[in-house]
Amino acid sequence: MEPTKLWINDEWLDADQSVPLYNPHTEEQIAEIGYASATQAELAIAAAARAFAVNRNKPAYERAAVLSRVADLFRERHEEAAQLVAKEAAKPIRAARGEIDRTIETYQLSAEAAKNVYGQVIPMDAVPGGEKNTAYTAREPLGVVAAITPFNFPMNLVAHKVGPAIAAGNTIVLKPAEKTPLSALFLAELFREAGLPAGVLNIIPGYGEELSEILTTHEQVAFITFTGSPRVGKLIRSQAGLRRVTLELGSNSPLLIDEGFSDQELDRIADQAITGAFSYNGQICISIQRIYVHENVYDDFIDRMAIKAQQLKIGDPLEEDTDICSLITHEAAERLKTWLEQAIQGGSKIRSGGIFINHVMHPTILTNVPLDAELNRDEAFGPIVTISPFKSWSEAIDLANDSQFGLNAGAFTKDIQRAFAAAKGIKSGAVLINQIPTFRVDQMPYGGVKNSGSGREGVRYAMEDMMETKLVSFRTGVYDEE
Ligand code: NAD
Secondary structure, three states, rough: OOOOOOEOOOOEEOOOEHHHHHEOOOOOOOEEEEEOHHHHHHHHHHHHHHHHHHHHHOOHHHHHHHHHHHHHHHOOOOOHHHHHHHHHHHHOHHHHHHHHHHHHHHHHHHHHHHHOOOOOOEOOOOOOOOOOEEEEEEEEEEEEEEEEOOOOOOOOOHHOOOOOOHHHEEEEEEEOOOOOOHHHHHHHHHHHOOOOOOHHHHHEEOOOOHHHHHHOOEEEEEEEEEEEHHHHHHHHHHHHHOOOOEOOOOOEEEEEEEEOOOOHHHHHHHHHHHHHHHHHHHHOOEEEEEEEEOOOHHHHHHHHHHHHHHHHEOOOOOOOOOOEEEOOHHHHHHHHHHHHHHHOOOEEEEEEEEEEEEEEEEEEEEEEEOOOOOHHHHOOOOOOEEEEEEHHHHHHHHHHHHHEEOOOOEEEEEOOOHHHHHHHHOOOEEEEEEEOOOOOOOOOOOEEEEEEEEOOOOOHHHHHEEEEEEEEEEOOOOOOOO
């Protein structure tokens, strides 16, 4: 197979090395991927630095038009893009199509946000000595953005970095995940067709460890935006020095379910919890991992969840009705097997699943999981959820907070006081009332506290992080007599 090339300064360049890329489900080789060396990454950074002078001076409506055109091109090539995601990420095709829908939204929102960058007039006369000065703030792009992305949403999480960066007037060097470079390279074709100036977007597949230093320490990189595991996030933070960094990291999202729902309502909540726990084999940063249910409905809820989990269809990601397929790697399956065995040794009970066939894990529901088990403490990133009972709402909030993470949390309750208590008491980036924590629309501020990271995405919020506030002040009446 001919290796794919690097996209640098509007040209396809041969990479210094190449590695095979396999479909995680069929394990067939689907491409040979050219990987950038550190020297080639430097070329990409230099191209982005030169292009900054161009992009920052483009009028907002032109940057918006390019982003809007990319959204249109995704609409035209929707199925092709979805098939690409399904093949390289082993994402069930219906979920892959959903990801492309959201990718279109993200580029469209970026186009709109490009036209809506505002500053403020500062009331300089609010303190003595400030009068006779008139000041406003301008929002300015930072420069070269280094973007490092994970495998699990190879189109939309790339869009959450590329869209806001271009909208704000920055330029980008994108290093996609080793598992999903094809989706990123697909983007080059779309931006070229949309008329993006040369060097504004550069795409360099490669080993994270090899390119880490150059991307995080190069003097021309002004901002680093990373989505991925907490382990790598900490490393990037330690390398970045004084540079601004956004870190979108992992979680083990909690869902609280109160008493007081009718049978029909509880059933609908169970349907949503199944979606939140098992979509894309649980390989979503806001996948539901810990469910806490009021003791009065605990057994009933478990029964409903177990029946529904067993109805999920296991199959090939390209089949229309597939819900569950292979995990991204055999190592991921091995880790989950070990965690499951540890939990069972600690007294946990399997209520559904618990079976592995190759690296497919059947959707698994566990109860009686010890609080100190990995499955309660760490991020599973697989199709597994623990269910535990609570007696009081304050206990439920404490359980939700008993985590090193804090990204999204969900709480179903009909009691307005409890809803407010959850909203105020849960330490996380978002608290979603009567909604699963896996819910996300692309304009909402999104990001974590604790080990889930820092900074926010969600187009306008990502743009805020990617711009600097400059104060401009005019002294007036300089020659007036006092
Ligand atoms: P990962 O951390 O293994 O890889 C992410 C990226 O980091 C890849 O591009 C990889 O090449 C790169 N990388 C690896 N080592 C590096 C190093 N030493 N220096 C610099 N870059 C390096 O994560 P993954 O397995 O691709 O994705 C899963 C993780 O991502 C989970 O923890 C998940 O929760 C998290 N995630 C978070 C969000 C969010 O928005 N908070 C969204 C999706 C995924």
